[in-house]
Amino acid sequence: MTIKQKANVLHAVMLIVISAISIIYIYPVFLMVINSIKPFGEVLSDVLSLPKELALDNYSFVFDKMNYLKLFVNNVMITLIGVTGIVFLSAAAGFILDRRQNKYTSFARAFIIIPMLIPFQTIMITLLKTMSVLHLSGSRVGLGIQYWGFGIPLAVFIYNNFMKTIPREIDESAYIDGATTFRTFISIILPLMKPVTATIIVLNVMWIWNDFLLPLLMVNTTADTRTLVLAAYTFVGQFNTQWHYAMTAMVLAIAPSVLFFIIFQRNIVDGVVSGAVKG
Numbered sequence: 121m122t123i124k125q126k127a128n129v130l131h132a133v134m135l136i137v138i139s140a141i142s143i144i145y146i147y148p149v150f151l152m153v154i155n156s157i158k159p160f161g162e163v164l165s166d167v168l169s170l171p172k173e174l175a176l177d178n179y180s181f182v183f184d185k186m187n188y189l190k191l192f193v194n195n196v197m198i199t200l201i202g203v204t205g206i207v208f209l210s211a212a213a214g215f216i217l218d219r220r221q222n223k224y225t226s227f228a229r230a231f232i233i234i235p236m237l238i239p240f241q242t243i244m245i246t247l248l249k250t251m252s253v254l255h256l257s258g259s260r261v262g263l264g265i266q267y268w269g270f271g272i273p274l275a276v277f278i279y280n281n282f283m284k285t286i287p288r289e290i291d292e293s294a295y296i297d298g299a300t301t302f303r304t305f306i307s308i309i310l311p312l313m314k315p316v317t318a319t320i321i322v323l324n325v326m327w328i329w330n331d332f333l334l335p336l337l338m339v340n341t342t343a344d345t346r347t348l349v350l351a352a353y354t355f356v357g358q359f360n361t362q363w364h365y366a367m368t369a370m371v372l373a374i375a376p377s378v379l380f381f382i383i384f385q386r387n388i389v390d391g392v393v394s395g396a397v398k399g
Contacts, residue, residue: 156367163363178368186351186369187343192376194260195347198335199328201264206271206324211313213272214279215305219291229280236273240333248337256338260345263338267328275320282316283309322384329377348373 155163156178158171182188217229247266248257256262286309294304310317332349339345352369355362 152367152370155364156371158364160362160364163367167363175364178364179372182355182365182368182372185365186348186354186372188348188372190344191346191348191351194339194345195329195376197260198264198267198339198347199325201261202267202271202328203321203324205265205268206275207317207320209268210272210275210320211279211310211317212305213276214283215309217276217280218283219288229276232276233273235269236277240270244333244337251338258339258341258345260339263335266334266338267324270334271324271327275324278316278320279313282313286312318384322381325380326377329380330374 151167154170155167157174157176159173159175162169162171162173213232217225217232251257251262251266254262256265290308290312291304294308299307330349331347332353335347335350336353339347340350343351349370352366352373355366355369
């Protein structure tokens, strides 16, 4: 067998394996979608079958019941606050950590990045108490700010590695022309970070939009502050679960983030590759 034939066989095997893994992950989503358009009786009788009768009124009922537009605005507000803070603060930190090399830089970088290794479950009780003391519990703005702490470590890691690909001569030219450090960052460095910024935005939008546990702890006190995923969970009861409505609510909840990912998925690969050139 020639080298080219071996490469073709390897490519075919990898394609089969990747396709099989994709099917395993996609199949539950497929079941969720088909059960969202079934009557309740069909869901109970056979969850794996295709619908015999379309129950599209599930969507109109759930849309009104969960007050979709109100909760959609909540999701947008929380996600926008979270992503904006993560991008700006992480980009600035990545810039400074790379350009201000001193004996404290390595410690600061490790101090910022190491929280990635701490499981959320180990700090959630302490976090809940702290946010209550700061009067940020039960607040959409407070929830958006909390995502900064969880999203910044990975974002700083990516930005800091990407900064190593930007020549220092660019900064020096800006300083010679009279630009301050802040002006240099905003006008020159930040636009050059566009590839990794797009990646960080997409990843964090997907995460924050579909997050369940942190909103459950922080904004589940009133219906006005809930997110779409939390509203979907209201159809799941201890003794009686309206599965057709629960599946419909989940489809409505995740649909915007899936659409966002489909539109911007190309940026993820470009940004990760750009941020991994050095480091």
